[in-house]
Amino acid sequence: MLDWKQIDTVLLDMDGTLLDLNFDNHFWQEFVPLRFAExxxxxxxxxxxxxxxxxxxxxxxxxxxxxxxxxQELALNIAGLKQELAGLIAVHPHVTEFLDAVRASGKRLLLVTNAHRDSLNLKMEKTCLHGFFDEIVSSHDFGFAKEQQGFWQILQDKHLFEKDRTLLVDDSVAVLASARTFGIAHLVSISKPDSQRPVKQVAEFAAVEDFRALMPGL
Structure with missing residues (x-):
């Protein structure tokens, strides 16, 4: 699927890409409503x-x-509630194998996430994935979500990647579309972000269920 000789920089999303989106889906769709109801x-x-x-x-x-x-909006301690559910935080299968292979190849590896720093820190503490990355970037540091062009412009200004030699792997079609508009050449979607839900049909981008599909040639 990928010609790794054409890629120098690898940008990876966190929730739904490296980590099982079941945590976030359950948190926002069940746990927060439960506490709001109480x-x-x-x-x-x-x-x-x-x-x-x-x-x-x-x-x-x-x-x-x-x-x-x-x-502020819900009058709930959202960061504290996330701590209560932290046992659900899980790394997708074969992620660490992929990260090891990228590191061994000498390519630059960045985590680029929309996650708030409190959530990001909790997840890195639970998974210990932070050691794989050259840089960890939260969209909150820039003031733009990844769906917005401002994010990608600031990311390039700060981290100096070549668009045509950069890969982004993300489970969000909206984020991938924004990256494509910016000019990032290599784009891959994750079709099974949540282990408890069916595979998503992704027509607009190349899609994989897990990272083993990206490893040939790395």
Missing amino acids: LHSLTLEDAKQQLAPRFKAMEGKLEWYCLDYWT
Whole structure:
């Protein structure tokens, strides 16, 4: 699938790409509504109905990924709630093999995530993946989500990668589309970001279920 001779820099997403999205899906779709229901004496279903449009309105914006924003909006300690569920944080199969192979190849390896630093730090503490990366970048450091062109411009200004020799692996089609608009040449989607849900059909980009499919030729 990939001609690794044409790639110098590898950009990897975190949630749904390196890590099982089951943690985040369960957290936002079940655990937060449960605590919101308890706070406001609602049924779980009523809480979900109230929260769904509020979440939808922020999709693709930096606020959607900001724990401080949702802590204020919902009057819940979102970072603290994540700690309570930290046992669900899990690395996808074959990720560490892939990271080892990229490191051994001498290519530059960056983690680029929309995750808030509190969430990022918790996940790195639980998974110990941080040691693989040359740099770890949160979109909150730049003030733009990865869905926005501003993110990619600041990333290139700070980290000086060549667009035509860079690979991005991400489970978000919206993020991949933004990277394509910016000019990043090599784009791959993860089709099974959540281990508890079916494979997604991805028509717009090359897609793999796990990282073994990307390793030939590395």
